[in-house]
Amino acid sequence: MIFSLHLFSIYLVLVLTSMPLDDFMRSTGKIWVVVISLVIIFIGIVFFLYKLENRISKIEKEIKDE
Amino acid sequence: MQIGVFKTVVSHEFTLEFRHRFAFAAQILYVAAVTFIFYLSFSEPEPLVWNSLFWMVMLFSGLQSGTFAFSREFGRSHLFYFQLIDPLVLFFAKIISVWTRLLLLGFTAWFLITVILGDPVVDKPLFALTIILGSLGLATLFSFLSAISMNTSNNGLLLAVLSFPVLLPVLLSVIRLSFISMSDIPVAYSDSITVLLAVIMLLIGLGIFLFPTLWKN
Amino acid sequence: MNGFKKNWYKYLAVVLLLYAIVFGMLVPLRPGIMKVDTFRAELGQDLTLGIDFYNTRLTETTDQRVWLRIDNQHTLLAENTEVVHDRKLIAGFSIPETTPFSKKTLSVSVIVDSKMEGSMVLPDAMVIVVGEGAEINDSQWTQSPIEQLSMRWRYAFPWRNILEETIRNTYFHVPMWFGMMILFLLSSVNGIRLVRSDRSVFESRVFSLNLVGTLFGILGILTGAVWAKYTWGTFWSGDIKQDMSAVTLLIFLAYFLLRSSMTPGKKRNRVTAVYTIFAFLASIPLLYIIPRMEPSLHPGSGGNPGFGGEDLDNTMRMVFYPAVLGWTLMGYWISNLVFRTLEVHKLIEDKNYD
Numbered sequence: 001m002i003f004s005l006h007l008f009s010i011y012l013v014l015v016l017t018s019m020p021l022d023d024f025m026r027s028t029g030k031i032w033v034v035v036i037s038l039v040i041i042f043i044g045i046v047f048f049l050y051k052l053e054n055r056i057s058k059i060e061k062e063i064k065d066e
Numbered sequence: 067m068q069i070g071v072f073k074t075v076v077s078h079e080f081t082l083e084f085r086h087r088f089a090f091a092a093q094i095l096y097v098a099a100v101t102f103i104f105y106l107s108f109s110e111p112e113p114l115v116w117n118s119l120f121w122m123v124m125l126f127s128g129l130q131s132g133t134f135a136f137s138r139e140f141g142r143s144h145l146f147y148f149q150l151i152d153p154l155v156l157f158f159a160k161i162i163s164v165w166t167r168l169l170l171l172g173f174t175a176w177f178l179i180t181v182i183l184g185d186p187v188v189d190k191p192l193f194a195l196t197i198i199l200g201s202l203g204l205a206t207l208f209s210f211l212s213a214i215s216m217n218t219s220n221n222g223l224l225l226a227v228l229s230f231p232v233l234l235p236v237l238l239s240v241i242r243l244s245f246i247s248m249s250d251i252p253v254a255y256s257d258s259i260t261v262l263l264a265v266i267m268l269l270i271g272l273g274i275f276l277f278p279t280l281w282k283n
Numbered sequence: 284m285n286g287f288k289k290n291w292y293k294y295l296a297v298v299l300l301l302y303a304i305v306f307g308m309l310v311p312l313r314p315g316i317m318k319v320d321t322f323r324a325e326l327g328q329d330l331t332l333g334i335d336f337y338n339t340r341l342t343e344t345t346d347q348r349v350w351l352r353i354d355n356q357h358t359l360l361a362e363n364t365e366v367v368h369d370r371k372l373i374a375g376f377s378i379p380e381t382t383p384f385s386k387k388t389l390s391v392s393v394i395v396d397s398k399m400e401g402s403m404v405l406p407d408a409m410v411i412v413v414g415e416g417a418e419i420n421d422s423q424w425t426q427s428p429i430e431q432l433s434m435r436w437r438y439a440f441p442w443r444n445i446l447e448e449t450i451r452n453t454y455f456h457v458p459m460w461f462g463m464m465i466l467f468l469l470s471s472v473n474g475i476r477l478v479r480s481d482r483s484v485f486e487s488r489v490f491s492l493n494l495v496g497t498l499f500g501i502l503g504i505l506t507g508a509v510w511a512k513y514t515w516g517t518f519w520s521g522d523i524k525q526d527m528s529a530v531t532l533l534i535f536l537a538y539f540l541l542r543s544s545m546t547p548g549k550k551r552n553r554v555t556a557v558y559t560i561f562a563f564l565a566s567i568p569l570l571y572i573i574p575r576m577e578p579s580l581h582p583g584s585g586g587n588p589g590f591g592g593e594d595l596d597n598t599m600r601m602v603f604y605p606a607v608l609g610w611t612l613m614g615y616w617i618s619n620l621v622f623r624t625l626e627v628h629k630l631i632e633d634k635n636y637d
Contacts, residue, residue, distance in 0.1 A: 022534065024492075025513055028449035029337060033513045036507040037455045038304070044502040046616070052620060059628050066635075178613060215544065217554045228537050228558070233529050235568045251612070257576055265568055272564060276557045279478050 072155050079163040083096070089134060093127050097175045103181045108156060113186040113248040120179060122242055124204065125170050125233070126199075131164050132134040132208025135224055153281035157273055160209045161202075168201035179215065200240040200260050206269040213280050235265050292612050298611030301419040307454035308603050314339040315442030316405035319393055325412050327380040332361075332409075334393065336370045337442065339400050339550075341458035349427050350394040351411075356577060357383045360427035382413045383421035394429060401435035405444065441596050445514050452510050453595070454602050458610040459503030460528070464570070466496035466618065469533070471563040476524040484626070488553040489559050491621035493538055495614045500532045515580055522629045523580040524574040540560060 025032045083090075104111060104119050111119070136206040176197065187193045207229060215225040246255045247273075285296075320333035334349070341347065341404040349361035349372070361374035372395070382389065391407040440450055470492035478486035507525065519525060541558055545551040574581065595603060 002637075011494050018431060030446075030513050031448040031451075033449045033510055034308070034451045036454050040505050040509065041425065041459070041502050044505070045499060045613075048498050049615065052617075052624060056624055056626075059624065061633065062631055079417065079601045099378055205610075214541075214554055214558055217550060224541060227540055232562075234527075235573060236567070238573060240599060256417075261572055261576070264572075268568075272561055276478070276560065279553055279557055 071151060072159065075151060075155055075159040076162055079159050080166075083163055086134075086244035089130075092106070093130065093171055094174055097123050097178055098128070098182075099173075101179050104272070105182050108183075111183055112243070115178070116183065116186050117241060117244050117248065119183075120175065120279040121200075121237060123175050124168065124200065125237070128164070128168055128201070128208050128225065129235075131153070131167050131171075132212045136196070153278045154274060156281070157209065157213075157277045161205050161270075161273075164205035164209055165202050168205055169198065172201050186248045187192040187244075188250055193244055195259075196240055196243040196247060199259070199266070200236065200243075203236040203262060203269070204233075205265050206273065207232060207267060210269060210273050210277070213277060217280070223263055229245070236262065240260065240266070250252070289558060293616050296609050296616055297388075297613035299605045300613060303454050303602055303606035303609050307606065309450050310602070311439045312338055312448060312450070313437065313439045313442045314400040314403060315444070315449075316393060316395060316403050317409075317444075319405065319408045320336075320408045323412060324378060324409060326378055326382060326417055328378050330376045330378055330541075331378065332374045332393070333367075334372045334374060334395065334405075336372065336403070336445070337397075338370075339397075339403075341366045341372055341397070341400075342369050344397060344399045346399075347372060347395060347397045350396075351376060351378075352392045352394050352429065353389050353424070353557050354493070355381065356428075357421060357424040358429050359424060359428060373411075378401045379423035381418045381420040381423055383419070384425045385413075385419050387413055392506040396429075398431050398433050399435075401445070402432040403442070407450060410568075417575075438598060442600055449510055449514060450599075451464065452506065456503060456510055456606055458607040459499045459506065459604070461607045462614045463496045463499040463503060463613040466492050466499065467563045467566070468613050468616070470496065474559040477552055477556040478560075481552070482539050482550060483549075483629070486556065487622050487625040487629070489556055490542065490620040491625065493535060494621055495618040497532065497535050498538075498617075499537070499614055500583075501529070504528060506635040511580075520580065523579045523583060524570070527569045527574055534566060556607045560632060579624060 052059075092184045100119070100123055107214070108115060140244070173194075174191075176185075179219045207223075210230070211229045212225055215228060239258045243255055246258070315337050317335040317337045319331065319335070345366065347364050347366070349364055351359045351361075352431045357375060358565075359378065361376050363375045365373045365375075367373060389411040390407050391409050391411055393405045394402065396402040443450055470489045471490040473485045473492065477483075477489060504525075511520055511522075511525070512518045515522070538558055539556065542551065542555045545554065607634075
């Protein structure tokens with residue numbers, strides 16, 4: 001809840017001030033660079049796990065087809 | 067006894083090499099053609115261009131020689147070899163034959179490029195040393211990698227893909243060394259030689275350890 | 284209990300990563316000077332210098348002292364200071380008519396000291412232009428030496444000027460590379476075991492570890508590119524270490540190409556294992572030897588000491604090492620999932636052939 005409010009406030013700040021993305025990334029001591037890094041790692045690992053799950057589903061299907 | 071076998075294998079390699087001398091002549095022709103094209107487009111190249119031309123030629127010749135050294139007797143004589151000789155002996159014989167070939171080619175190319183484009187090299191002994199070490203590095207690398215890619219169906223393409231990333235440490239230090247040999251100001255180069263030697267030792271060590279496994283196939 | 288014995292490293296990974304993320308994100312930065320509003324002054328000028336700070340609470344005390352510093356012997360104390368708000372200060376200097384050196388410009392650092400926040404430095408903050416025929420006399424520059432700096436330890440990460448908060452990326456970007464190398468090391472060890480024993484279990488191990496190692500490498504490149512954009516200016520600045528890590532990734536991508544170009548079997552197992560060992564050993568000079576010889580933006584290059592020392596203080600170490608271990612264990616966990624999937628697949632295929 002608090003987190004989504006926070007996201008909303010970021011959105012508001014960006015829209016109201018029509019701040020360019022670059023300046024936004026540099027604001028608050030460039031903390032957003034770290035946040036983006038964490039998001040990249042998270043998405044990367046989730047994507048990997050998604051692919052792995054697909055592979056496992058295929059194997060399951062092979063077992064059922066027998 | 068091993069040394070006797072080694073000598074026999076090496077001399078056999080050289081005989082084969084001599085029998086296929088048209089291939090060597092073709093490579094020399096290739097060097098001359100590339101150099102002439104460079105002459106037409108640059109006429110008086112800077113050391114930077116000269117350097118990249120020289121090592122480009124060496125790289126592609128090394129690639130060709132490496133593939134050639136193994137594909138030449140793939141087939142019946144390959145089995146014959148497997149039964150008779152210790153794979154390590156064969157590995158070193160291959161390295162030596164490819165190395166000799168690259169050395170010959172390197173110095174010929176130096177001479178040819180000098181005649182056509184001029185010679186920016188200031189420190190000639192250092193450049194000669196660079197050619198010697200660099201061709202040893204290339205020979206080891208390509209012998210080893212063509213042994214790997216020989217096991218696959220489309221080995222020419224795969225050899226190129228596998229070798230280019232690994233070539234970088236060798237090529238970087240070689241290019242650095244030859245740059246130093248072309249500059250008027252003396253620069254310390256012992257670092258680069260150490261790196262080059264270390265990479266070569268690493269490759270040879272790997273070869274000793276892994277080549278017998280590859281050969282078993 | 285049995286489950287715990289088998290799964291302890293997964294719990295450890297979760298705890299360490301939670302610790303690394305929470306502490307890595309929440310521990311504050313030490314106060315520091317962000318920028319000054321004047322970059323150029325002249326001899327004999329009355330200079331009012333506005334200084335912007337980060338993470339300071341200047342209004343709580345008024346004992347700030349501000350110096351301009353040329354070197355250890357030659358400094359100039361501000362005559363008056365005025366706090367504008369918590370993160371801004373205006374300092375007034377009267378720069379002497381004389382110059383201590385016969386140079387055209389003097390490069391000056393700004394040093395601020397306060398009991399509350401400790402001492403802060405902005406290196407090479409501005410230049411003082413020395414006019415023609417200025418008298419060389421350093422007596423006015425040596426009257427106010429920097430002394431009695433307040434040292435204050437606090438649980439905080441160091442302030443670095445261009446890095447700012449991105450210093451926290453040390454716990455997320457750097458462990459990707461450490462984790463990658465450890466996973467590749469493990470896969471080479473399994474490669475050696477495969478070559479020795481010829482059992483195809485090890486082939487699955489090698490493949491899964493290489494896969495996750497490559498994933499970590501790709502994530503390392505991506506996070507590194509974003510970090511580089513906002514500190515060095517561009518996503519890819521041709522830095523030697525960036526280039527070499529891309530080459531390392533190419534070497535390992537070639538492994539997957541090699542593996543897919545051969546038919547499964549003992550021959551493929553052996554060849555790919557040999558290539559893995561080869562690739563791992565080839566990546567060591569690429570990542571750890573060559574970048575040290577060339578000039579680079581990364582720490583530990585151009586003959587500098589390696590990672591550590593200035594770039595990693597004790598507060599950061601307390602988060603950094605657990606983060607490396609946590610990400611590595613996480614990678615091992617994921618690779619274990621891949622490994623088990625491969626093994627199950629093999630079991631089914633064997634059954635089908637029977």
